[in-house]
Amino acid sequence: MNSNKDIWVFGDYRNYFQNRVTLQILARAVDLFSTTGSSVCAVVFGRDVDEYVAEYIAHGAQKVYVMDDPALNTYSIETYSWLMSHLVKLYKPETLLVGATRFGQEIAPRVAKKLKTGLTADCIDLELDEKGRLVQIAPSFGGNLIAKIITPVQRPQMATIRPGTFQELPHDYDAKGEVICLPVPEDLPKDAIRLITSERRPSEKQKIEDADIVICGGRGMGSKGKFKKLFELAELMNAEVGATRPVVYSEWASHDSLVGQAGKNIKPKILLSFGISGAIQHTSALMGADFIIAVNKNPNATMMKMADLAIVADANQMCLGIIKAIKEKIRT
Numbered sequence: 001m002n003s004n005k006d007i008w009v010f011g012d013y014r015n016y017f018q019n020r021v022t023l024q025i026l027a028r029a030v031d032l033f034s035t036t037g038s039s040v041c042a043v044v045f046g047r048d049v050d051e052y053v054a055e056y057i058a059h060g061a062q063k064v065y066v067m068d069d070p071a072l073n074t075y076s077i078e079t080y081s082w083l084m085s086h087l088v089k090l091y092k093p094e095t096l097l098v099g100a101t102r103f104g105q106e107i108a109p110r111v112a113k114k115l116k117t118g119l120t121a122d123c124i125d126l127e128l129d130e131k132g133r134l135v136q137i138a139p140s141f142g143g144n145l146i147a148k149i150i151t152p153v154q155r156p157q158m159a160t161i162r163p164g165t166f167q168e169l170p171h172d173y174d175a176k177g178e179v180i181c182l183p184v185p186e187d188l189p190k191d192a193i194r195l196i197t198s199e200r201r202p203s204e205k206q207k208i209e210d211a212d213i214v215i216c217g218g219r220g221m222g223s224k225g226k227f228k229k230l231f232e233l234a235e236l237m238n239a240e241v242g243a244t245r246p247v248v249y250s251e252w253a254s255h256d257s258l259v260g261q262a263g264k265n266i267k268p269k270i271l272l273s274f275g276i277s278g279a280i281q282h283t284s285a286l287m288g289a290d291f292i293i294a295v296n297k298n299p300n301a302t303m304m305k306m307a308d309l310a311i312v313a314d315a316n317q318m319c320l321g322i323i324k325a326i327k328e329k330i331r332t
């Protein structure tokens with residue numbers, strides 16, 4: 001394949017903001033290719049992806065190829081790998097870099113196979129050789145050797161890169177980039193797999209009983225959709241989510257997260273309590289908490305009285321406000 005000089009970075013925004021690998025690869029690509037006349041580009045598929053497009057530009061992407069369409073609302077390996085190889089054939093970038101997340105590990109080999117090119121998996125560094133070819137540096141033979149691999153003939157040169165390998169560039173609020181909006185091709189093959197439903201499971205890294213930070217939500221969160229935001233907040237704070245009995249009975253959260261007489265006892269350093277009245281069956285399980293922050297519309301709720309910090313506010317709005325503030329902080 002005759003290629004132009006562009007460097008493409010696959011926009012892996014699942015689990016963003018924690019997953020920073022796309023930003024890290026963009027930073028390395030900018031560093032490596034700034035003097036070669038290549039454009040560093042991100043490629044994003046999905047639905048309502050404006051936020052990620054802006055992030056990639058703010059972190060070094062000069063161009064972003066975007067396919068934003070309801071048909072791409074849910075991730076499908078078949079569709080995404082077809083689209084990626086389709087676009088590569090169309091635009092012929094010199095290099096395609098993908099984060100070695102579970103997502104990247106799934107999509108990159110499929111794309112490489114469709115394009116009949118090589119792929120170095122799990123790179124720990126990238127360099128350029130004297131001919132400007134990408135040197136893909138990766139552990140091999142069980143980690144006993146560090147291999148330097150090039151792709152002498154086929155294009156694009158492809159590599160997946162381990163998260164945390166490179167340092168992302170600081171967020172540049174003034175950065176400008178070209179956004180190329182692409183329609184979904186008419187000949188996009190019909191997906192053989194039909195997704196009926198999906199739900200993000202809370203992280204299983206730690207048990208709620210052992211967590212340093214627990215975010216408990218009650219009926220005052222308002223709805224299952226609003227309650228879900230507590231999981232997003234928990235991801236950002238490396239916290240676990242707990243729930244009251246009405247929440248569990250309404251299936252806003254699983255039974256595993258029930259805190260109280262009929263559920264689990266917790267002893268976090270910090271407990272954030274959103275929209276919980278403070279019935280004894282719940283509070284009896286919080287006695288080991290060091291510091292309690294409660295958010296409730298009713299200042300007289302028992303939970304507010306037992307809190308170290310009581311905030312009279314709408315629980316859902318407060319949760320959204322904290323999420324926004326943390327994201328802003330991460331960006332700077």
Ligand SMILES: Cc1cc2nc3c(=O)[nH]c(=O)nc-3n(C[C@H](O)[C@H](O)[C@H](O)COP(=O)(O)OP(=O)(O)OC[C@H]3O[C@@H](n4cnc5c(N)ncnc54)[C@H](O)[C@@H]3O)c2cc1C
Pocket residue numbers: 217218219220221222243244245246247258259260261262263274275276277278279280281282295296297298301313314315316
């Ligand atoms: C045998 C038995 C065992 C039980 N075991 C448990 C248990 O293990 N765990 C447990 O949790 N419960 C248990 N319960 C149930 C318990 O008695 C309470 O009913 C329950 O804890 C109340 O949950 P809640 O605070 O979410 O709801 P509610 O009591 O309805 O409180 C909702 C709170 O949200 C506030 N609110 C409403 N809207 C907003 C808003 N927009 N913004 C901010 N705040 C708002 C309200 O002011 C209120 O304080 C048990 C009950 C029995 C009988």
